[in-house]
Amino acid sequence: DEANVAMLTESAGIPIVIENDATAAAVGEWLYGVGKGATNLAVLHIGRGLGAGFILGGAPFRGRTKSAGEIGHLVVKRDGLLCTCGNKGCVERYLSVNALSEHLGLVSDDPESLGQIAALCQSHDSRVTGWVKDVAEHFRRAINVIETMLDPDTIVVGGLVPDALLDELIGAANPL
Numbered sequence: 001d002e003a004n005v006a007m008l009t010e011s012a013g014i015p016i017v018i019e020n021d022a023t024a025a026a027v028g029e030w031l032y033g034v035g036k037g038a039t040n041l042a043v044l045h046i047g048r049g050l051g052a053g054f055i056l057g058g059a060p061f062r063g064r065t066k067s068a069g070e071i072g073h074l075v076v077k078r079d080g081l082l083c084t085c086g087n088k089g090c091v092e093r094y095l096s097v098n099a100l101s102e103h104l105g106l107v108s109d110d111p112e113s114l115g116q117i118a119a120l121c122q123s124h125d126s127r128v129t130g131w132v133k134d135v136a137e138h139f140r141r142a143i144n145v146i147e148t149m150l151d152p153d154t155i156v157v158g159g160l161v162p163d164a165l166l167d168e169l170i171g172a173a174n175p176l
Contacts, residue, residue, distance in 0.1 A: 041155075072090060
């Protein structure tokens with residue numbers, strides 16, 4: 001809450017900001033990463049869910065209610081899997097760490113699941129490569145929505161998934 005942020009700011013002697021993971025990733029890429037200095041930048045963040053963070057006009061864009069970038073709730077399958085938001089067929093039900101964990105029979109909120117996913121990627125497990133093929137079109141659609149709606153200088157893809165999995169996903173989704 002605001003009182004805690006003010007206390008942390010005073011204690012640290014530097015400004016403290018609380019931000020969602022996708023927007024924080026966008027700010028990090030804008031300040032220090034491949035999007036350094038870009039006027040318009042988007043980050044597609046594949047985490048437990050699926051989100052996007054934006055730098056628009058040289059500043060973080062959060063939207064009126066600070067919920068800009070909730071691309072994970074883009075419906076991609078009519079009457080698809082039930083999502084936590086109440087809709088059915090949201091893209092994050094197919095393209096996210098939680099979705100991959102579910103596909104692999106792992107407990108999605110278990111911290112060990114990320115290590116298990118990394119090991120399965122490293123060994124080129126057929127369940128992971130099959131999942132990548134299944135979700136490549138959803139990934140392509142998410143990139144396309146960001147690209148056509150915002151026309152950013154660049155789109156960065158990252159998150160909790162291993163780099164090898166991101167590389168495989170990007171390869172399977174080409175041409176983007």
